[in-house]
Amino acid sequence: MSGEAMSLAGARATLDQAQLRATRCRLAVLQVFHAAPQQRLTVDAIAEQLLLQGAWISVPSIYKTVRGLVARQVLEKDWHDSGRSVFWLRGHGAAQEHQIACRCCQRSIAVRDAELARVVGRICDAHGLRLGAAALRIQVICAACQDDPGARRRMAPCASIHRSSFVPEMP
Structure with a gap:
């Protein structure tokens, strides 16, 4: 199974566990996080990764999706020094x-x-x-x-x- 297929399977499993419908935007955003689960990303970095994968999703749609995933405790959120929010996959940020x-x-x-x-x-x-x-x-x-x-x-x-x-x- 390729890395992309594994991250898609991980994204689907995460959404199933959170009892969320698998929308195009949720799957795309979660694929970015499953591809590098230890990484902390801003919304702009998520958008950049999606563009590199050939998926264009607007930044406001990414914000809305990420906020929903934080509310459902799929993603964690904190502030970066630049004043921007950073997000990571819940359970993968254990190393303080x-x-x-x-x-x-x-x-x-x-x-x-x-x-x-x-x-x-x-x-x-x-x-x-x-x-x-x-x-x-x-x-x-x-x-x-x-x-x-x-x-x-x-x-x-x-x-x-x-x-x-x-x-x-x-x-």
Whole structure:
């Protein structure tokens, strides 16, 4: 069975499990996710993948479909640093991803560390919070931007930080 046929079968199985009708748009969108289940995608990235596959579906139709799949808990949603929503296939985003990012150039690296995920998870659980796609983001200034005198003028503002009265205990 080819990869495309496998992703179509996976898309149909996912829709059956969610008790959703298999529409052309739902099948196409889910095929993109089943082709790369660990990937987090924006709606624009989904549209691009569909165009590469030869399927033209309008961006508003993709938005509507993705919103419906999130509501039925087929897809997960979180916010990307660019302010856009990112989506992934539910159950395939188990590896908690943290980020270290340069405030100037926005270059970032993903950090997947089980112990760090446990500590952050415990803190969130203790305060009734839920981890998102990028649970912890550490902002730094990279070496290239430190040497660039104009880099600090282009620096992204820090997100507002609300400090609570607790200091978490580290294991």
